[in-house]
Amino acid sequence: MENLRIDSIARKEKIKLLVNGKEITAYKGETVLAALIAAGYKSLKQNPVSQDPRGALCGMGVCFECTVTIDGIPNVRSCMTEAQNMMEIEIND
Amino acid sequence: MIKDNSKYNVIIIGSGFAGIVAADILAEHDLSILLIDENIHIGGQLLRKIPEELGEYSKYKPEKIKKIGFRFVDKVKNNKIEILNKTALIGVYENNEILIESARKKTLSLKYDILLFATGARERFLPFKGWTLPGVYSTGMLQVLMKSSGVLPAKKMLIAGSGLFLFAAGYEFLKNGGKLQGIMEQSGFLNKVKFLPQLSHQFAKFAEGGKFLARIYLSGVPVKYRRKVIEARGDKYLEEVVVGKVDNKGGLISGTEKTYKTNALAVGYGFVPNIEAPQLAGCKLEYAQEKGGWTVKVNDSLETSVENILAAGEITGVGGAFKSINEGKIAAYSILNKLEIESEKTTAPLLKKLTKERKHHLSFVKCFNSLYDIKKQSILEIPDETIICRCENITMKSIKETINMGCNDPNSLKMSVRCSMGQCQGRTCAPVIYDILHSLCDKSHEEIGLYSVRPPFKPVSIAALNRKAL
Numbered sequence: 001m002e003n004l005r006i007d008s009i010a011r012k013e014k015i016k017l018l019v020n021g022k023e024i025t026a027y028k029g030e031t032v033l034a035a036l037i038a039a040g041y042k043s044l045k046q047n048p049v050s051q052d053p054r055g056a057l058c059g060m061g062v063c064f065e066c067t068v069t070i071d072g073i074p075n076v077r078s079c080m081t082e083a084q085n086m087m088e089i090e091i092n093d
Numbered sequence: 094m095i096k097d098n099s100k101y102n103v104i105i106i107g108s109g110f111a112g113i114v115a116a117d118i119l120a121e122h123d124l125s126i127l128l129i130d131e132n133i134h135i136g137g138q139l140l141r142k143i144p145e146e147l148g149e150y151s152k153y154k155p156e157k158i159k160k161i162g163f164r165f166v167d168k169v170k171n172n173k174i175e176i177l178n179k180t181a182l183i184g185v186y187e188n189n190e191i192l193i194e195s196a197r198k199k200t201l202s203l204k205y206d207i208l209l210f211a212t213g214a215r216e217r218f219l220p221f222k223g224w225t226l227p228g229v230y231s232t233g234m235l236q237v238l239m240k241s242s243g244v245l246p247a248k249k250m251l252i253a254g255s256g257l258f259l260f261a262a263g264y265e266f267l268k269n270g271g272k273l274q275g276i277m278e279q280s281g282f283l284n285k286v287k288f289l290p291q292l293s294h295q296f297a298k299f300a301e302g303g304k305f306l307a308r309i310y311l312s313g314v315p316v317k318y319r320r321k322v323i324e325a326r327g328d329k330y331l332e333e334v335v336v337g338k339v340d341n342k343g344g345l346i347s348g349t350e351k352t353y354k355t356n357a358l359a360v361g362y363g364f365v366p367n368i369e370a371p372q373l374a375g376c377k378l379e380y381a382q383e384k385g386g387w388t389v390k391v392n393d394s395l396e397t398s399v400e401n402i403l404a405a406g407e408i409t410g411v412g413g414a415f416k417s418i419n420e421g422k423i424a425a426y427s428i429l430n431k432l433e434i435e436s437e438k439t440t441a442p443l444l445k446k447l448t449k450e451r452k453h454h455l456s457f458v459k460c461f462n463s464l465y466d467i468k469k470q471s472i473l474e475i476p477d478e479t480i481i482c483r484c485e486n487i488t489m490k491s492i493k494e495t496i497n498m499g500c501n502d503p504n505s506l507k508m509s510v511r512c513s514m515g516q517c518q519g520r521t522c523a524p525v526i527y528d529i530l531h532s533l534c535d536k537s538h539e540e541i542g543l544y545s546v547r548p549p550f551k552p553v554s555i556a557a558l559n560r561k562a563l
């Protein structure tokens with residue numbers, strides 16, 4: 001897998017997230033969206049009308065294209081949520 | 094923790110430059126001040142950096158204006174202002190009342206003597222075939238991902254759209270080790286040159302723009318002018334991008350198509366002010382293409398048409414940090430006058446100087462936004478199968494047909510075809526829909542008007558609303 005994290009940042013605390021039950025590595029302080037992208041996920045949900053794959057567009061809370069289920073709560077914007085250790089994330093890729 | 098029905102002398106919505114500069118000045122006086130922002134960290138879209146808990150980014154050297162901004166962020170955090178981050182404004186009501194959804198997903202009703210809107214701007218989009226594919230990002234997202242989380246969207250990418258922001262985002266991407274496959278700018282090179290003399294009194298901005306351009310040219314990244322994205326293709330995510338040449342009216346020149354293999358494309362077409370909250374509050378708006386579209390109408394003291402509501406920053410005209418700092422200051426001194434903390438006599442010389450400065454910023458606003466002029470032809474050329482409203486999956490074809498049936502204003506169009514009715518509440522497609530109506534119906538933006546806005550502004554859970562009927 002490509003390393004998409006910028007090398008020159010000395011990261012502090014490594015954490016784990018569960019994406020559809022599978023463990024991925026993240027760092028405390030990253031957004032859930034950043035952690036998902038760094039783990040190689042592009043498609044995050046299906047459009048409810050067309051069922052087409054969708055992924056983040058704006059990255060700043062406007063477009064709602066990066067919404068996922070976090071710890072059982074649906075429709076959460078992954079770009080506006082900080083990653084926490086052992087967070088359970090469900091995506092529909 | 095803030096209690097329901099709390100009252101503040103001043104409530105500020107938005108913690109970008111305008112909001113924090115105003116908060117900082119107001120904090121020197123004996124006032125109760127509340128600063129609200131939806132984001133994880135305060136500072137707005139420009140003042141983003143790697144959070145302390147994430148790590149040390151020793152290579153990061155913010156330019157002067159951002160250093161000033163981060164100092165304001167630190168000052169605001171350390172004085173007696175109450176700050177609610179991760180908090181969304183969901184309603185504005187009569188009798189100086191607002192409704193918010195807190196980080197703990199509770200709704201709270203709050204009262205103010207003075208309300209200052211500093212809600213900033215968001216990105217403008219120009220839809221093309223396949224722009225809903227995962228892997229098509231905004232240039233803002235490219236910046237946010239790198240600056241706030243230290244992650245690149247991909248190792249290799251293409252950037253397209255219009256304006257200097259493409260070069261700023263491209264510069265950051267290169268600096269962070271990304272491989273930039275090219276920058277496709279929709280307008281001509283001469284548009285930029287025309288703009289330079291206007292920058293004589295804005296040297297810092299000129300130098301910054303020059304730095305981005307120089308770094309990109311020196312790196313050997315292909316920069317192509319008069320190019321537009323025709324189509325993004327791919328099965329489950331982006332695999333290739335088709336780009337074509339456009340004439341000076343924005344029309345595609347057939348036979349000029351070129352395909353780029355890439356898994357990531359960042360697009361940017363300028364900015365639109367976030368006017369929905371002031372609109373709901375009843376503030377008069379005005380349309381000015383040279384200010385970024387619909388903006389909040391203000392007087393020299395930045396008062397809106399509604400008593401005790403002021404507006405500052407991008408929502409009075411998209412113009413960047415310098416203008417927002419200036420307006421943050423003006424708003425703060427106007428508020429001090431209104432609350433009779435400072436007499437008009439003491440603030441008059443200061444306000445006179447700031448108002449004079451503001452005139453210069455407004456002249457910059459005019460040239461800045463002219464760079465983002467989306468030509469009528471590029472709207473008319475959007476192919477029928479292109480999705481305009483991403484949430485409800487509404488195509489250009491449905492919109493055109495519904496307009497032809499007689500729905501020639503935003504609200505009847507929305508009722509008939511469901512555009513702008515999804516989760517983003519039209520934040521992404523409304524400016525495009527207004528441009529389509531303007532281009533197809535041959536009516537002015539004032540004649541077309543705006544979508545009506547109702548609370549809640551943002552999707553909010555039933556559980557959070559349970560405690561208060563809207």
